[in-house]
Amino acid sequence: MKFSVLSWNIEHFKGGVVRLKRVAVHIKRHKPDVFALLEIENVNVRTLMEQEFPGYDFALTDGPQVQEILVGWRRDAFDQAVFSQKREFDVGNDRLRPGALLSVRQSGVWYNLLFLHTDSGTDAPAFGNRAEMFGKTWSLKAALDRHLGGDGMSRLVVMGDLNTMGLMFPRPAKKFLRVDAPTEVAALAEAAEGAGMVLLSKDRPTTWKGSAGEANLDHAVATATLSLRRFGTEPDAPQVLVHGWPELNGPAQATFLNEVSDHASLYLEVL
Incomplete structure (x- = not known):
């Protein structure tokens, strides 16, 4: 394994001693070399995470939006790391989150990790904003390919809460034309393929749970030629592990949902 990556939407994360400890325990269980936390709503979370993870460096997006993305990376895992805030991913709407791009170098090879909250x-x-944000992703992939001489090995990984929940398009007489969530996910996979990327398989079908039920909102997309670990012996074994509330049942699951997050984390390993 070259390095591991974890992405996690922590619902309205403002910190708090008890909740912070539970979040830190979940992250430390995976020992990721890079992790991104979405829905940060208090800049003090960065200081608290620095205390919990003294061997990591951190960067936090910044802007007029309410929620930010915090990215941390293990200091001794990379020869070089560069963080940049990709404001174009707010698609001209300053209430939306920018992309958080961490570029890391190992043994002379650069890898680009883009964390999104659409x-x-x-x-x-x-729905239209999501489509435009996905389009920005494919444009970034093409730009990276051009920068690398067109070899197609931009080594781009995109992870986060992509909110693939479909569309209820209004029509006359208060009727709606429904584009369901699986259709949006399928369209995302098709668009990724057209950009030389692939929507990675997960070991569980849903990543979010709330009063409306469960949904498949969090995803990982990567350059098609990038080598990733498969968690299993089968050729089509999943490439992404979904951890958190889906592993629990009954009161334990309810406690996690209410006191930690209604989203599960995503974890993958680059080989």
């Missing part, structure tokens, strides 16, 4: 909602504006 627009949430089944209304037409949110």
Whole structure:
């Protein structure tokens, strides 16, 4: 394994001693070389995480939006690391989150890790914003390929809460045209393929749970030629582990959902 990556949407994360400890325990269980936390709503979370993870460096997006993305990387895992905030991913709407791009170098090879939290909602504006944000992703992939001489090995990994919840498009007489969530996920996979990337397989079908049920909102996409670990012996074994509330049942699951996060984390390993 070259390095491991974890992405996790922690619902409205402002810190708090008890919740912070539970979040830190979950992350430390995986020992990721890089991790990104979404829905950070208090800049003090960065200081608290620095205390919990003294061997890591951290960067935090910054802007007029309410929620930020915190990225941490193990200091001794890489020869070089460069963080940049990709403001174009807010698609001209300053309430949306920018992309958080961490570029890391190992043995002379650069890897680009983009963490996204796309627009949430089944209304037409949110659906359109997601489509545009995905389009920015494919443009970034093409730009990286050009920078590398067109060999197609940009080594790009995209992870995060992509909010693939479909569309309820209004029509006359208060009727709606429904684009369901699986259709949006399938379209994402097709668009990724067209950009030389692949929507990675997960070991569980859903990543979020709330009063409306469960949903498949969090995803990972990577350059098609990038070598990733498969968690199993079968040729089509999953490439991403979904951990957190889906592993629990009954009161333990309810406690995790209420006191930690309604999203599960995503974990993968680059080989």
